[in-house]
Amino acid sequence: MEKFNPNNIGLPNGNFFALPCSADESEIVLISAPWDVTTSYRSGTANAPARIIKASSQIDLYDVDVKDAWKIKIGTHPYNWEIFTQSAELRKTAEKIIAYLENGGNIKDISISHELDLINKASEKLNNWIYKCAEKYCEEKKTVGIVGGEHSVPFGLIKFLSEKYNSLGILHIDAHADLRHAYEGFEYSHASIMYNVITKCKNISKLVQVGIRDFCNDEADLIANSAKISAYTDFYINERLFGGEQTWKSICNDIISELPENVYISFDIDGLSPELCPNTGTPVPGGLSFQQAHYLLQTLAKSGRRIAGFDVCEVAPNPYNDDEYDANTGARILYKICCLTHLSNIKN
Numbered sequence: 001m002e003k004f005n006p007n008n009i010g011l012p013n014g015n016f017f018a019l020p021c022s023a024d025e026s027e028i029v030l031i032s033a034p035w036d037v038t039t040s041y042r043s044g045t046a047n048a049p050a051r052i053i054k055a056s057s058q059i060d061l062y063d064v065d066v067k068d069a070w071k072i073k074i075g076t077h078p079y080n081w082e083i084f085t086q087s088a089e090l091r092k093t094a095e096k097i098i099a100y101l102e103n104g105g106n107i108k109d110i111s112i113s114h115e116l117d118l119i120n121k122a123s124e125k126l127n128n129w130i131y132k133c134a135e136k137y138c139e140e141k142k143t144v145g146i147v148g149g150e151h152s153v154p155f156g157l158i159k160f161l162s163e164k165y166n167s168l169g170i171l172h173i174d175a176h177a178d179l180r181h182a183y184e185g186f187e188y189s190h191a192s193i194m195y196n197v198i199t200k201c202k203n204i205s206k207l208v209q210v211g212i213r214d215f216c217n218d219e220a221d222l223i224a225n226s227a228k229i230s231a232y233t234d235f236y237i238n239e240r241l242f243g244g245e246q247t248w249k250s251i252c253n254d255i256i257s258e259l260p261e262n263v264y265i266s267f268d269i270d271g272l273s274p275e276l277c278p279n280t281g282t283p284v285p286g287g288l289s290f291q292q293a294h295y296l297l298q299t300l301a302k303s304g305r306r307i308a309g310f311d312v313c314e315v316a317p318n319p320y321n322d323d324e325y326d327a328n329t330g331a332r333i334l335y336k337i338c339c340l341t342h343l344s345n346i347k348n
């Protein structure tokens, strides 16, 4: 770190933000989860962690909220290529199942039960691996962030943190509610992450969803009937803004005021406007601007709450060329969350 000059061009070294910091000496450790098995529309997020690492070497490390942000010890957990390889194999199996269902097959049909079981067991194994990593790093007083991959990957980290804290809130930024039960038969589907969090994790006191604008009736009913869930849908946010009397500041204050002291950030990149993430798997028009997301995260950190952990998921680099735009947006959101996590750590 002594020899590191933040004003020089970042030299790719396999670490996020090209920082010269190992996972062991870090304050915040980023774990890549190159996993893209249950994606229902367009795949490609398994390539995201490597592409975000690449794109992140290009971003300037000055931060408006944290003095000398480049000094924050952000470490990179060694890349687990086994996950990437297994994801690629299982993706083929998942595609067969999805095609079968799209042709009128039933989830309960015996002909796909073996394949479904394979995927559900592999997802559980991934969750356990992430849980164990989280446990190790949290014992060392580090904060863990997961870089997906599809949105199913942070389950192990959220589960661990929900056992560590008596009360954990989730700030969930997404175009989707992710409250489906075992979507397409996949128990740990990207579309089920918040359903699993709400039903399987211990001390989740609040789930606050922001930017959601694409969800089914069952999900709307669950939101309406659960005191634990608050949804700031894209429609509701804009209804308040378009009236002209309300500011984004007042809406952010309302959002954050619902959360307890310890907050987990789950950031699906498709919560942002799709112009910022054109290749993401399930893009939906509308959504937050980059600056709105930035301001919301700032409001959280400045409220005095602790950012207990986080994930950035569903970034999908362009599969046809080296265009780094999606990964660039992902890297910038990731860096912002890391800086604000540091800010919340030094305040607490």
Ligand SMILES: [Mn+2]
Pocket: 174, 175, 176, 268, 270, 271, 282, 314
């Ligand atoms: Mn989503």
